Amino acid sequence: MRIDFVKKTIGIAMAIMLCGLPALSLAQDKPADNMQILRDKIKADKKLLVATNMELTESEAKGFWPIYDEYQNDLQKINRRIVGLLESYAADFRDKSLTDDKAKKLIDEAVAIEAAEANLKSTYVPKLSKALPVKKSPVIYKSKTRSAPSSGMTSRRGYLLVQ
Numbered sequence: 029m030r031i032d033f034v035k036k037t038i039g040i041a042m043a044i045m046l047c048g049l050p051a052l053s054l055a056q057d058k059p060a061d062n063m064q065i066l067r068d069k070i071k072a073d074k075k076l077l078v079a080t081n082m083e084l085t086e087s088e089a090k091g092f093w094p095i096y097d098e099y100q101n102d103l104q105k106i107n108r109r110i111v112g113l114l115e116s117y118a119a120d121f122r123d124k125s126l127t128d129d130k131a132k133k134l135i136d137e138a139v140a141i142e143a144a145e146a147n148l149k150s151t152y153v154p155k156l157s158k159a160l161p162v163k164k165s166p167v168i169y170k171s172k173t174r175s176a177p178s179s180g181m182t183s184r185r186g187y188l189l190v191q
Contacts, residue, residue: 071100082164091159099152106148109141 075096084092117134120126156165 084160084164088160088164092156095152095155095159099148102148103145106141106145109137109144113137113141 078096079089082092113134117126120130120134153165
């Protein structure tokens with residue numbers, strides 16, 4: 029009788045553990061999901077801000093939004109490079125392992141990123157000019173700050189939409 033009780037107790041404990049493990053793994057995935065939800069919310073809010081300020085007609089919107097989405101995707105690639113640069117610098121700074129050679133490489137990468145961004149903007153000017161009247165074409169320019177979302181760091185760059 030005592031053996032039956034022990035078997036039942038072990039069986040129940042194993043069932044609880046098996047049921048609890050998937051919940052535990054879901055709980056571990058939750059921070060990543062929350063971060064992605066936050067990124068998606070920021071993107072949606074940004075798009076809403078652009079839509080509100082642009083005052084596009086329906087036909088203008090059909091031409092503008094695909095270009096905007098493509099530009100944001102291309103800009104995201106540059107943003108990932110910025111995050112990588114900042115993380116690399118932070119790691120070297122924290123570990124006190126920043127050498128002159130590493131610093132030069134970081135500077136070269138920062139300049140390359142700036143050039144890539146300028147090139148990206150110049151690539152999209154003609155596309156926007158075809159999709160929108162010139163007076164409605166947004167001008168993207170630098171402001172003081174822009175955060176790098178996946179790292180929690182802030183870079184001395186940013187964008188404002190101006191009509």
